[in-house]
Amino acid sequence: MSIKKLLLTALVAFSLGQAAFGAVGFTVSGSSLRDANGNNFIPVGVNNPHIWFDTDAYNALTTMANKKCNIIRIVWSRSGSASRLDQIISRCEALKMIPLVELHDGTGSTSAAELNTNAQWYATNKSVFINHQRTVLINIGNEWGNSSMVGTPWRDAYKTAITTIRNAGIVTTLVCDGPNWGQDASSALTYGQELLNNDPQHNLIFSVHMYGSWNNAADINTAMASFKSKNLPMLVGEFGWNYNNGGNNLGCKVDHRLLMQYANTYGYGTIAWSLKGNDSANAWLDLTSDWSTPISPWGSDVFNYTYGITARAQVASIFNSTGGGGSNPGNGTFKVVNRASGKALDANANGTADGTQIIQWTYGGGNNQRWTLLDRGSSQFSIIGVASGKALDVNASSTTNGAKVQLWTYGGGNNQKWTFAATSSGYYRVTPGHATGGCLEVTGASTADGALVDFWSYSGSNGQQWAFSAP
Numbered sequence: 001m002s003i004k005k006l007l008l009t010a011l012v013a014f015s016l017g018q019a020a021f022g023a024v025g026f027t028v029s030g031s032s033l034r035d036a037n038g039n040n041f042i043p044v045g046v047n048n049p050h051i052w053f054d055t056d057a058y059n060a061l062t063t064m065a066n067k068k069c070n071i072i073r074i075v076w077s078r079s080g081s082a083s084r085l086d087q088i089i090s091r092c093e094a095l096k097m098i099p100l101v102e103l104h105d106g107t108g109s110t111s112a113a114e115l116n117t118n119a120q121w122y123a124t125n126k127s128v129f130i131n132h133q134r135t136v137l138i139n140i141g142n143e144w145g146n147s148s149m150v151g152t153p154w155r156d157a158y159k160t161a162i163t164t165i166r167n168a169g170i171v172t173t174l175v176c177d178g179p180n181w182g183q184d185a186s187s188a189l190t191y192g193q194e195l196l197n198n199d200p201q202h203n204l205i206f207s208v209h210m211y212g213s214w215n216n217a218a219d220i221n222t223a224m225a226s227f228k229s230k231n232l233p234m235l236v237g238e239f240g241w242n243y244n245n246g247g248n249n250l251g252c253k254v255d256h257r258l259l260m261q262y263a264n265t266y267g268y269g270t271i272a273w274s275l276k277g278n279d280s281a282n283a284w285l286d287l288t289s290d291w292s293t294p295i296s297p298w299g300s301d302v303f304n305y306t307y308g309i310t311a312r313a314q315v316a317s318i319f320n321s322t323g324g325g326g327s328n329p330g331n332g333t334f335k336v337v338n339r340a341s342g343k344a345l346d347a348n349a350n351g352t353a354d355g356t357q358i359i360q361w362t363y364g365g366g367n368n369q370r371w372t373l374l375d376r377g378s379s380q381f382s383i384i385g386v387a388s389g390k391a392l393d394v395n396a397s398s399t400t401n402g403a404k405v406q407l408w409t410y411g412g413g414n415n416q417k418w419t420f421a422a423t424s425s426g427y428y429r430v431t432p433g434h435a436t437g438g439c440l441e442v443t444g445a446s447t448a449d450g451a452l453v454d455f456w457s458y459s460g461s462n463g464q465q466w467a468f469s470a471p
Contacts, residue, residue: 024036024172024377025133025173028173028203030233031231031268033233033269041070041098041316042313043071044070044269044271044313045070045071045072045272045309046069046287046309050076050085052075056277057275057291060291064095067309067310069313070315071271073100073238073271074092074099074101076103077105078117083409086131087389087409089132093372093384098135098136100138100175101136102237103122103142105142106141109145110145115140116160116164118141119140119161122138122164122168126169129172133170137173138170138174139237140176143209144157145180146181147180149180152191162195162198166200166201171201173205177209178206178209182207182237183209183212185226185227188206189230204233207234208223209238210254211240211251212254215246215252215254217255220254220255225266228267236271238272238273239254239259239273240254241285241298250282256272256301263307264312274286275287276288284298287303327422328373328420330373333370333373333386333471334371335365338466339462339466340446340447340463341447341463343451345360345453345466346359351407355407356390357404358392358453360451361450368386380417380418381417381418381420384410385407394432394455396415397415403455414434415432416433429458439458439464442463442464444463
């Protein structure tokens with residue numbers, strides 16, 4: 001093939017939105033969502049009301065990971081703290097679940113300005129999303145548009161909002177809820193390709209919420225088949241069930257089992273509403289009674305049915321470890337043990353605050369001794385504490401021997417990104433990105449519990465070598 005033809009082929013592939021290996025984050029290719037490794041990812045998980053139930057929802061993330069969710073739709077608001085959202089995203093990453101952030105502001109609104117205000121919030125807080133661009137997905141606005149906003153007004157409002165987000169430098173996959181409080185699929189089927197073509201990243205997913213408008217199971221099958229035939233990416237971002245034979249505030253009689261089965265057939269994701277915390281009118285949609293135990297056949301099916309979360313959800317390949325002994329330990333959650341002492345990297349006194357000193361301590365299995373490696377590109381990884389959701393950090397990007405190594409909210413600085421060089425017998429030198437001649441070490445190669453971990457020029461001593469293994 002000539003160079004000219006090769007170039008033309010590459011340009012056509014790009015225009016069709018084909019994901020490339022080495023992409024910075026999620027991309028779409030036809031009807032499929034692909035992670036940064038270029039592998040297909042089907043999101044299967046739950047909605048979690050973080051903005052209203054901060055502590056309960058945060059603590060429930062561990063339970064949802066144990067129940068095999070591979071995605072959490074984080075219910076959030078413009079009134080919420082960007083720093084707290086950053087912690088929640090980091091916690092999802094540490095638990096190998098994809099964070100999908102949605103803003104609940106503007107639900108059912110008819111104001112295009114309201115949707116764009118959401119987009120401006122993402123742009124203003126772009127550092128959070130750029131720092132986590134390898135994992136995060138953005139749902140621009142929950143259920144923007146009532147029944148009068150279908151069609152071209154919906155399309156045009158999203159064009160503006162998407163442009164606002166892209167102009168901020170955010171490239172990750174954007175999720176666009178259908179109008180009519182999320183329940184309309186026709187607008188995306190009619191204008192989805194136009195929106196994709198208008199997006200400079202060609203990186204959108206169209207979400208449909210399935211409640212009372214989807215009581216006829218045949219309509220669910222037809223809609224999914226239509227998205228597939230048009231080669232459009234689609235997600236069921238919320239859905240309910242046939243509670244009280246439709247005698248509920250949403251008139252919902254959805255056959256949730258068939259919905260999950262059809263989604264499996266067409267290769268689309270499903271995210272059930274919601275883990276817990278609904279008001280009295282919507283309490284029938286609670287999946288659990290105590291943020292962990294299924295409250296009804298509905299909750300049990302979402303997790304345990306043949307086409308439910310446990311059966312369908314696969315961890316995104318970006319979280320899969322490549323195993324020790326290679327050029328790096330790979331993505332994954334590890335205990336990190338010093339070669340000189342045999343003791344574990346530890347956040348002092350179970351601390352989770354910015355500035356918490358890192359020490360070594362005899363391994364006891366606590367989350368303050370578990371660390372998640374996340375590939376940030378260019379062979380650099382962040383090292384995130386499972387207990388805190390915060391990053392291993394060299395204080396103030398110091399290059400002075402003895403500089404403090406601490407926990408700090410991840411901000412994407414080179415003092416929070418680490419590279420690895422295999423030494424021998426499965427151990428690694430661990431080097432911060434801001435100081436390539438330095439490394440992570442235990443002060444003086446001490447073997448004592450409580451010995452400080454700091455930054456030091458690399459000499460090859462056993463106190464400067466670390467093993468990464470399953471916790």
